Amino acid sequence: MNGQLRDGVVAVAGNARQQFHDARGYGSPDGGNAISLSRVEAAHLLLRGDLDHVVDGNGTHLGFEAFFADSAAAVDRFALRFLVYAELRDRGFYLSPAREGWPGDDDTEWTDLTVYPRGTKPGDGDPAHRIVVVGERAAVPAAELGGVTLAVVDEESEISYFETDTPDFDGGTTYQPPDALSGSLLDDRVVVWDAPEGFFDHGFYGQPLTAREAIVDSAVQLSLVEAAGLAAEGVLDLQGVDGPAVDAIRERGRAVEGERFDRRLAVYRTLRDRQVVPKTGFKFGADFRTYNTVESVDDLPHSECLVRVLEADHAFDPRELSLDVRLAGGVRKRMVFALTTAKGEVEWLTVSRVTP
Structure with a gap:
């Protein structure tokens, strides 16, 4: 025939x-x-x-x-x-x-x-x-993914499959910070000297500034993105700073990491609005690791996701994508990409290896 x-x-x-x-x-x-x-x-x-x-x-x-x-x-x-x-x-x-x-x-x-x-x-x-x-050398537009399976053929003709989708964040962290906090802007962080009970233990904000036999036991250090998020909600003021606290923190954040700070802040606030707790993902090479539900830091679950913040028009190098997904899978987490616009709009993309 x-x-x-x-x-x-x-x-x-x-x-x-x-x-x-x-x-x-x-x-x-x-x-x-x-x-x-x-x-x-x-x-x-x-x-x-x-x-x-x-x-x-x-x-x-x-x-x-x-x-x-x-x-x-x-x-x-x-x-x-x-x-x-x-x-x-x-x-x-x-x-x-x-x-x-x-x-x-x-x-x-x-x-x-x-x-x-x-x-x-x-x-x-x-x-x-x-x-x-x-x-493996192609540029893959992030905006085109979601709902498709990416088949990447490497230089030796081996094939890796990646499933792409839009994740759901099912947060259940109900802690609400108090209406009035005061802190000091020090270099690349903010210190709240008299943090209220539960601020760290139940809200998982910042890290305590502690030492053995310390006479100060209520100080909490906030990252700039955490502080900017609280200031944007109107619950954090800065000592010795004229004008809105959020403007001062954003200015310092932009000085530290450029325009990425605003995109990371938009993602941080979006996650907090969904009752998900974002914490630094530095140890995993990501922007954030996330916890869906935090009731007490003493009984903290494993984080579920790693989040990388990218521009909305980002194009993946398949090797970069493979590395991120492999790392996330190795620590039993889901890899999520937050695609952000200049206006702070966020689109979500999750990518995982799959064997058809």
């Missing part, structure tokens, strides 16, 4: 619909018993020996090698898409290209392949994965 290459699609007649589409989920019906195959599907059937050759527009008979080379020259990322397609087929999945008129087409230019749950065929129910295929 052979196919005819026309306008980037391979037409196969005979009993192709029964043999390839109905039985094994290849291609799209094209009237009667004929089907249309995408290049990647036709290449897979050529590799398996199910198709003898494909005839191009010049009448040349192309076997697998010639057709593969022709397709790689004609189609963006063809070799990468083929590797992913072939691996998922070998794992027992039915899948189809995300192409107009093909089963499972989700009308997005971003998706490359649509994968169906095991035991189901194209068009039967919702897809298990919508696959985006990239090479």
Whole structure:
């Protein structure tokens, strides 16, 4: 059996619909018993020996090698898409290209392949994965992720899969700080000298300034982002500072870390508004680690997420993404990216490794 290459699609007649589409989920019906195959599907059937050759527009008979080379020259990322397609087929999945008129087409230019749950065929129910295929050196726009599975093909043709989604923060920290706090702005932190009971122990704000046999036992050091968050809520004033405390703290924060401070502050406040406690993620190479529910620091749960704050138009280097996700998985946390705009708007993205 052979196919005819026309306008980037391979037409196969005979009993192709029964043999390839109905039985094994290849291609799209094209009237009667004929089907249309995408290049990647036709290449897979050529590799398996199910198709003898494909005839191009010049009448040349192309076997697998010639057709593969022709397709790689004609189609963006063809070799990468083929590797992913072939691996998922070998794992027992039915899948189809995300192409107009093909089963499972989700009308997005971003998706490359649509994968169906095991035991189901194209068009039967919702897809298990919508696959985006990239090479390890590609730039991956963060804004395009969420709801897709990223298949990254490295330089040795090994494939790593990353599931992307929008996380839900289910916070349950009910502690409310008092209406009036006073502190001192000292270098890159703020010290609240007379912190009220529960401020650290139940609200998990700052770190106590303590030592053995200390005569001061109620001082708490706040990071600049914690202090700015409290000042923005109108509950923290600064001693010896004229004007709004939040302006002074923001100015110091910008001096310390530039414009990133405002984006980190926007993420911090958003998390606190959702009753989630953000603390520094420095030890993990992140901006924050988060705790959904804090009742007492003496009975503190493990943090659930690592959060990196990025610009809304950030493009991932797949190696960077792999490193972050691997680290988070190694410490049993979820990797979350906070995509922030200049206006302080935050979009959330979570990424985790997955084995289809």
